[in-house]
Amino acid sequence: MTPDKVQALFTRSDGSYLCARWGRPIVPVIFGVEDATLSVFKGAIEAVVTLAGHRMAETDPELGANLMVFFCRDWAELAQVPHLDRLVPDLFGLCARLEDADANQYRIFRFEPSGAIRAAFVFLRMDAHLAAVPAEALALSQAVQVILLWSDRAFTDVSPLAQAGETLILRPEIAGMIRAAYDPVLPPVAQDASHALRLAARLGPGPH
Template sequence: MTPDEVQALFMQGGDYAFARWGRPIAPVVFGVEDTTLDVVREAIFAVAALAGQDVEEIDAELGANLMLFFLRDWDELTGVPDLDRLIPGLDAVVARLKAADAVQYRAFRHDRRGAIKAAFQFVRMARGMQDLPADTVALSQAVQMILTWGEGAFAQASPLARDPASGAAVLRPEIADLIRAAYDPVMPVAASDPAHALRLFARMTR
């Protein structure tokens, strides 16, 4: 991975926009059976451990600060109580997702420093998503919540690979290295200067 490729992973609308979690992650998952819930939670714990980020049962301010919703139709979101308080303009968001035939959507909230304080992820199990192994879907979602990746990140290449021995979903080594670098204690919790990507790259290649 080159410095330019690292920078591209955090580009939003032509601007560099990086952020990582600034507090322990307190996840809650909706719309899955108990067996799948365990897979999702294991993926979250694994990616958080890679980043050196704590996972807790409750966030003192928000209760849960990472919410993952699995659904079959975007219209289901309009029936979730109080979701419009968490996602401003929910009806317009749902209309946009339906028009685009999207299968994923995520929104982040940030604290005063710019660090992630909450994340909301929605996964529509359609267009082949329902045919993917549970560990693949879970690990992919865990990766995408750990940093504010750019709008085009992973459009051309998945962050995951398949372990040839076990067949299990695993992170591509360069993505794992990037996550570790992003959570280096000396690195800022948020950055808008593209030069930040050079600092990430330098830590990836140590």
């Protein structure tokens, strides 16, 4: 991973650089799935949090849960979730925009005053495409995409996951990136592209 490739993972569509990690222990809650899928998702989140060297907790003293994952069949279902409109600004407008775009997933982040991640909301509409994705792959992919604030284009063309024989794993460079971004020496949020150089230096030399 060259510094340029690292920088691209955190450079947004508008050209700005932004990398942020969680500033508090992660407390996930998942709505709309069976127990088997629930355990897969919680296991994936725990694995990625452990990889980052971060922490999970049973409850967030301020929010209760701070990582909320919602499964639905239709975006209009979200408007019927009690009190969700208090947590998500313009929920009805968002549902309409997602429906118009025929989107099947969407993530919203909230931030601490420092800029670190405070909370995240993940919305998954189980269309034919997502329904065909194995639960393990969907869970691991979503866990990766909420452990850091990546560019909105980071995984558009290439998945963060790879197949190693019959085992699904994180691509080594993405796993390394997560570990590097959670290095306590680095700031929890960075908006200067020079931060990418510091990340790249922690990844070590790649294979030749």
